[in-house]
Amino acid sequence: MVAPERRRRVTISDVAKHAGVSKAAVSKVIRNDYGVSDAMRDRVQRAIDELGYRPQSAARALRGRAFTIGVLLQHIGIPFYAEIVTGLVDELAESEYQAIMIQGGTRDKTEKRAIDALIDRQVDGILMIAPLAARTHLEQVAREIPTLVLGRHDRSPAYDSIVDDDRTGSELVMEHLIGLGHRRIGHITFDKEHGQAADRTPHIRAETYERVMRDHGLAGEIAVAATSYTEEGGYRGAQELLSRSPRPTAIFAGSDEAALGVLAALHEAGLSVPGDVSVAGYDNTKLAAHPNIALTTVNQDGVVMGRTAGRLLLERIEGRTSAAHFSVIPSLVVRGSTASPRPCPADTGT
Amino acid sequence: MVAPERRRRVTISDVAKHAGVSKAAVSKVIRNDYGVSDAMRDRVQRAIDELGYRPQSAARALRGRAFTIGVLLQHIGIPFYAEIVTGLVDELAESEYQAIMIQGGTRDKTEKRAIDALIDRQVDGILMIAPLAARTHLEQVAREIPTLVLGRHDRSPAYDSIVDDDRTGSELVMEHLIGLGHRRIGHITFDKEHGQAADRTPHIRAETYERVMRDHGLAGEIAVAATSYTEEGGYRGAQELLSRSPRPTAIFAGSDEAALGVLAALHEAGLSVPGDVSVAGYDNTKLAAHPNIALTTVNQDGVVMGRTAGRLLLERIEGRTSAAHFSVIPSLVVRGSTASPRPCPADTGT
DNA sequence: TACCATTCATAGACCGGTCTACACGTGTGG
DNA sequence: CCACACGTGTAGACCGGTCTATGAATGGTA
Numbered sequence: 001m002v003a004p005e006r007r008r009r010v011t012i013s014d015v016a017k018h019a020g021v022s023k024a025a026v027s028k029v030i031r032n033d034y035g036v037s038d039a040m041r042d043r044v045q046r047a048i049d050e051l052g053y054r055p056q057s058a059a060r061a062l063r064g065r066a067f068t069i070g071v072l073l074q075h076i077g078i079p080f081y082a083e084i085v086t087g088l089v090d091e092l093a094e095s096e097y098q099a100i101m102i103q104g105g106t107r108d109k110t111e112k113r114a115i116d117a118l119i120d121r122q123v124d125g126i127l128m129i130a131p132l133a134a135r136t137h138l139e140q141v142a143r144e145i146p147t148l149v150l151g152r153h154d155r156s157p158a159y160d161s162i163v164d165d166d167r168t169g170s171e172l173v174m175e176h177l178i179g180l181g182h183r184r185i186g187h188i189t190f191d192k193e194h195g196q197a198a199d200r201t202p203h204i205r206a207e208t209y210e211r212v213m214r215d216h217g218l219a220g221e222i223a224v225a226a227t228s229y230t231e232e233g234g235y236r237g238a239q240e241l242l243s244r245s246p247r248p249t250a251i252f253a254g255s256d257e258a259a260l261g262v263l264a265a266l267h268e269a270g271l272s273v274p275g276d277v278s279v280a281g282y283d284n285t286k287l288a289a290h291p292n293i294a295l296t297t298v299n300q301d302g303v304v305m306g307r308t309a310g311r312l313l314l315e316r317i318e319g320r321t322s323a324a325h326f327s328v329i330p331s332l333v334v335r336g337s338t339a340s341p342r343p344c345p346a347d348t349g350t
Numbered sequence: 351m352v353a354p355e356r357r358r359r360v361t362i363s364d365v366a367k368h369a370g371v372s373k374a375a376v377s378k379v380i381r382n383d384y385g386v387s388d389a390m391r392d393r394v395q396r397a398i399d400e401l402g403y404r405p406q407s408a409a410r411a412l413r414g415r416a417f418t419i420g421v422l423l424q425h426i427g428i429p430f431y432a433e434i435v436t437g438l439v440d441e442l443a444e445s446e447y448q449a450i451m452i453q454g455g456t457r458d459k460t461e462k463r464a465i466d467a468l469i470d471r472q473v474d475g476i477l478m479i480a481p482l483a484a485r486t487h488l489e490q491v492a493r494e495i496p497t498l499v500l501g502r503h504d505r506s507p508a509y510d511s512i513v514d515d516d517r518t519g520s521e522l523v524m525e526h527l528i529g530l531g532h533r534r535i536g537h538i539t540f541d542k543e544h545g546q547a548a549d550r551t552p553h554i555r556a557e558t559y560e561r562v563m564r565d566h567g568l569a570g571e572i573a574v575a576a577t578s579y580t581e582e583g584g585y586r587g588a589q590e591l592l593s594r595s596p597r598p599t600a601i602f603a604g605s606d607e608a609a610l611g612v613l614a615a616l617h618e619a620g621l622s623v624p625g626d627v628s629v630a631g632y633d634n635t636k637l638a639a640h641p642n643i644a645l646t647t648v649n650q651d652g653v654v655m656g657r658t659a660g661r662l663l664l665e666r667i668e669g670r671t672s673a674a675h676f677s678v679i680p681s682l683v684v685r686g687s688t689a690s691p692r693p694c695p696a697d698t699g700t
Numbered sequence: 701t702a703c704c705a706t707t708c709a710t711a712g713a714c715c716g717g718t719c720t721a722c723a724c725g726t727g728t729g730g
Numbered sequence: 731c732c733a734c735a736c737g738t739g740t741a742g743a744c745c746g747g748t749c750t751a752t753g754a755a756t757g758g759t760a
Binding site: 120 | 359404408411412418425426427429431432433439448449450451452453455460463466467469470472494581610613617618636637641642643
């Protein structure tokens with residue numbers, strides 16, 4: 001059996017020949033360039049339609065643009081990232097640009113490979129969602145390609161950035177919990193070993209947690225478990241916090257995913273939520289709203305962030321050279337996972 | 351302020367000049383081609399390392415390969431897809447190939463645009479996860495590019511396919527529920543209007559549901575809500591099923607996501623799970639395991655499917671012309687969301 | 701009528717790779 | 731000693747677009 005002949009693609013030359021004009025003319029029509037008569041435009045457009053021609057991105061990229069925005073994310077399974085991408089794709093839908101996504105994984109090495117892959121594929125702009133790489137590396141990339149970094153607080157004149165105001169968001173959670181009467185509040189953060197510098201989101205959330213605790217005279221109650229922002233990290237972190245005596249009456253997890261792990265650990269330990277322990281997360285993942293979870297959390301509008309990212313990137317590609325920095329104001333979403341702590345005799349006795 | 355000079359990339363000519371050899375020689379070394387002496391290889395490799403050269407994918411694509419696998423998925427937020435991608439990326443990690451993902455959305459038009467975008471970007475192979483497109487369109491794509499379709503039952507000699515044995519999986523769920531003593535079992539499937547033909551997963555799950563019901567003499571109890579496989583679809587579907595009188599004692603949702611919606615609807619209606627209604631899903635999403643959800647569901651190993659997909663695609667790219675079709679055997683995971691129905695006086699009275 | 705500016709279309713270089721065809725030793729067998 | 735095969739390296743065409751430089755045609759003005 002012979003493999004079916006792989007049909008040759010329609011090229012710009014085919015269109016030119018079919019319309020009886022030059023390649024350059026066709027190219028101009030495609031790019032909506034200056035200096036094309038109406039008659040020529042119609043004629044070429046008809047040829048394009050008749051042959052079903054689509055320009056080949058790889059060939060365009062060599063000289064001009066690839067009309068591609070590359071998105072770097074650690075893993076496509078992270079729900080909050082999905083919202084960002086939704087926003088980006090929305091924004092790009094009206095343009096000629098297409099978003100492609102690539103997984104960077106959770107290690108520097110794999111992330112670097114992914115970033116290189118995007119650059120090698122000649123994307124016109126890169127959206128990096130919470131990248132691990134050092135700032136100097138990001139700046140180096142930004143020198144080659146318009147870059148937008150989402151979710152990191154280290155601004156740079158070399159690239160645009162969009163970031164949630166993690167300070168405000170964390171304050172909202174903490175004031176809520178303390179307002180409910182909690183004093184022993186634990187926090188779950190991201191392990192410093194995983195390359196979390198002072199400018200990273202987890203650090204700011206943790207720092208704010210500690211500051212608010214101190215501001216309310218609760219310095220002695222500070223309890224931080226440094227694991228990770230995954231469900232598994234939340235699970236381990238909660239086990240660590242619950243082993244303390246007396247145990248905390250509330251846990252502020254640095255992310256919704258971690259909060260899910262906290263809920264799992266509490267369930268396993270036979271503790272009720274919010275009866276025994278209140279739980280709060282961060283991100284307002286779609287899942288947090290599910291009645292079986294009903295997680296109090298911080299809402300940062302991922303879709304809007306994604307849209308903004310798209311707009312800023314297109315601007316950069318069009319030639320803007322000044323850096324833009326957006327900070328999104330989050331809001332608290334109170335659900336069933338937080339309540340006032342049960343009055344407990346042990347509390348007064350201490 | 352002047353924008354920083356955009357540094358010109360190192361090209362193959364730079365490497366050739368630096369090593370004092372021809373472009374062709376460098377190209378041969380890169381591609382590990384025949385006819386290169388050890389001395390030449392060392393020399394070129396040193397130049398590559400010294401200059402930090404990486405070949406540009408777009409340029410390679412024009413003549414040879416782009417070393418890129420394109421993945422089409424409806425939306426990156428779908429948890430089961432994340433597992434597939436994990437498997438694919440794993441498999442590709444050892445090769446030179448990179449996976450890029452693109453969102454096709456839930457409409458034919460947007461999906462077509464996404465597929466075209468992958469083709470225009472000269473990917474070497476395409477993995478389509480549960481595509482909406484008509485079979486003829488898939489075959490047309492497959493004629494141009496090695497293609498693997500995952501999650502559809504319409505085999506074709508033109509492309510490889512990997513599919514979960516939805517018949518077996520659905521039987522497992524139904525036998526489980528019936529074995530527990532349920533008779534009024536409802537099902538939530540995907541709306542036919544959304545282009546769901548007989549070869550699609552939702553249709554097979556629904557068909558199997560009906561067949562098993564009939565086989566057990568429960569033809570009269572068949573109740574199907576055709577909404578969608580999303581959480582919102584599950585929610586609406588459950589409302590529809592629960593409005594029947596008497597209401598079903600169990601609901602088999604076609605996907606875990608839909609099952610989440612069912613749980614939400616039950617919660618809202620003040621019904622307990624599994625006390626009042628048992629719920630089962632399909633896919634064994636990570637979330638289904640969470641103790642707050644504890645969903646009985648069908649496990650299909652997404653990671654293995656992804657790995658297999660990667661392997662098959664690479665084989666195709668290497669030249670295999672015969673079609674390969676894999677069917678993955680699923681297994682039932684029983685959790686807390688299913689139990690025997692409460693004995694109810696209304697049952698006997700009917 | 702001659703000259704110039706403007707508009708429109710084209711030829712051909714170019715991007716950075718791959719790949720084919722060929723040149724140049726070098727050893728081998730007749 | 732010549733013909734030939736073989737292993738190694740190179741020149742240059744080529745992929746499918748973009749873009750620059752140039753030419754042809756047209757209209758307006760002195």
